[in-house]
Amino acid sequence: MSLFVNKKRLVKIGAAVILLLTVQLFVFSPRNTEEQLSQTGEPGALSMVPIEATSDKSQSPIPGADSGDIVRTGGGFKFTQENNNSPVDSLFNLLVETKPKSPPLAKYIHGEKAQQKFSSDPDFHFSEKYLMGLLEIKETTLLDLETQHQHFVDKIRDLPMSIFGDPQKQISGDGIVMVGGGRFSWLALLNINQLRSAGCQLPVEVFIASEQEYERDFCDRLLPALNAKCVLGFEELPLQRYREKLRIDGYQYKSLAIFASGFKRVLLLDADNVVIHNPDILFDWSVFEEYGLVLWPDCWSRTTHPYFYRIADIEVGDHPVRGQFMDRESPDEWNYHDLPGTLPNPASESGMLLVNKEKQVDTLFLSLYYNMFGPSHYYPLLTQGGAGQGDKDTFIAAAYALRKPVYQVKQNMKFLGYHDTYGFHAKALGQWDPTTVAEEKTPPYLSNFYDFQNENDSRLMFMHLSYPKLYPDKLRDEISWEQNGELRHRKLYPGRLPNSAYGFDLRMWELITQLICPQWTPNEAIDAASVEIQDKLTGLDLQYIKNSKGNAECESLFLPHLEYLRRHTSTEEEFYVYE
Structure with a gap:
């Protein structure tokens, strides 16, 4: 039986009392049972199977901040020091409020990080026992992460945003988003020229996070000639105001680029990830219409710590339903991530991502949370120092935690x-x-x-x-x-x-x-x-x-x-x- 099956809310609340002795405890409201999401299909439905919602949440954006609080720019809205009550500030304040209080996860029990193995490797078992023996996670840390995670999940329902983006900004249509700045702007320029050579006519946005990386000629002359433009994160988002309270650097830029984008449906591309064929057809794909989130696979086995499923309140089954070791008798010969409820093998790649920002609004909020606190906590939890540790598994993890549909391409990279x-x-x-x-x-x-x-x-x-x-x-x-x-x-x-x-x-x-x-x-x-x-x-x-x-x-x-x-x-x- 998996160690973390059927964790009850009552147990969590009782355990949280212990946490009061060591960390600050946030008060959070119980999960709205009418908004509980359940999945159909076989027990522990797999990532290629849609996870249906029994009821859907509808939200209406509140009126925008007073026009005196913002400066309109070519790309959206420029945050000022006086503009502290905008919907975007509500999101950033929630991130600060739910920041883990526990120390970063950096110590490994035997000094060894997860092995780097292909998901097709027949000679190694990433069993529950093995995965539990890597990253050191104290009980107080675990309770802190559970509490803050649940608090964030409960509170995102109250955010005045029906789409993953600033409600004061017009968000519509399809487009491609990249992160530029510095030498990445060269890669973006090369990438966009290949997009056009392949016949793609979709508009492109290049996210520039900091003013130091902004180049006027690139943004005002070079990109517009290619039906592209810069989105200035340092103007459209309150990055400077929250930089001391939140870690905001390269790994967070992808989520922030999606948030700041004016597109409703986004193909996110790493600047060094270029197309071979016109990708316009992806937006018309029926699977994308159904799921609203499409990911592509990495080559590596998943090495997520079993405690992640307890933190995210995900029920894990007790016998494999997939994978090459599912017929073995001993749990030590199973891959833990072949159990129902877990993120399936192989791991995900984040060099490209196709997402509907309205349909997957909560998933994107939670993935932003994982990335904001990724270097300190969630990257080690999701990968345990294994291959490609970073933002790559945060999107599928967020979808699973919220019981949202997600499709991972079946053909291996x-x-x-x-x-x-x-x-x-x-x-x-x-x-x-x-x-x-x-x-x-x-x-x-x-x-x-x-x-x-x-x-x-x-x-x-x-x-x-x-x-x-x-x-x-x-x-x-x-x-x-x-x-x-x-x-x-x-x-x-x-x-x-x-x-x-x-x-x-x-x-x-x-x-x-x-x-x-x-x-x-x-x-x-x-x-x-x-x-x-x-x-x-x-x-x-x-x-x-x-x-x-x-x-x-x-x-x-x-x-x-x-x-x-x-x-x-x-x-x-x-x-x-x-x-």
Whole structure:
């Protein structure tokens, strides 16, 4: 039997009395039973199965703050020191009010963090016993986290927001959101140019968190020419006022970018996560219409601490309902996250996320809470120091905690890269287009990686270019090497993608060189990868490119590399290397 099955509210309240001796206790109202959410289907319905609400909450936004309290800007509203009673301030005040009082979770029982294993690994069991033996969590800390979590969940029902965003701002339509600033603005510029080259016409917003990262030319000239704009977090959100009370840095920016967005339905993309095909079709996908939240998988096994389910008041079953070890007799040979009620394997990736901000308003509030207190508490709880610890699992965790529907794409991500005499070198993470027949055919919770080459109806939608990120001043050793005094070139992503009409490596270098190299000339050969953009050399206006002298190697390296790729274009017989 799982250690944390059927935790009752009465037990929690009684246990909280003990907490009064060590931490400040917030008073919170009991959960509204009419708003309790239950899930249908088999016990412990899985993440690909919608979790239906027995009743839905409707909220009406209250009138906005007095117009004298705000300064209207091009992107929304600029917070002033006098504007302390806005709906957005209500949210930030609640975050401060429900901040965990306990010390950060940083100590591991035996000094060992969670093992990093693929979800398909057949030789390791992430059992309850194993997961309980990693992160040290004292009972007083556990009670504190339970209390503050429940208080936040109860209070978000009272927030004057029917959508995840400022009710004083017009929020409508579909669009793409990225986080920029500093060198990320270069990645965003490259990303948006690829979006347009792929035929995407959706508007794009680039979130700039701090005034120090704001570049007027980028926001006022470069982006508008691409049907994009900056959203200035330092003006639209009271970040400076709460910075001493809340940790607000990179990991919180994604949630805040969604919140500050003027779009109702958002495709959130990391700046280094570029599309291969036009992603507009994702917004018309019936599954997105039904669920309102679509996530893509990571490759790693989940390593969430079992105490998270007690903190979030999630009931966990006592026998596996999925996974490769579900037929084993001993609990020590089960994966804990194959039990009903738990977040299923594999873990989630947050490099892309598709969300309806109205349908999933509470989920987004709770994921913001997890991210605000992620570095101190919830990231260790959700990952225990395992692979990719950060914001990636906060969205699915919030949906499960609130019994909200969430869909995680069934086709497993793919490493893409090249082989040499030293072995395989992963250079990107590929994620599939879930609107294809291949997604329908793929069974949930695969025990092994999906083999795309057996299917003619699958195609990759995203390339998360993480190893390396395409910073021009960091690419010499990635794309070239010297042999006998001669410069040699290397493809990072060799071959042609399945169901794609162009070579991705060449496409990226056509864009990079047009953005920063004055000597670029069009490809004389006809190649679908060799697009020509209208506004060339705009990358040279970015402070990052100026400071790093990112175009210094245009003639000596980048343009020769482009010509190499043009001469060595992909053929139909070549395939990407997948691992």
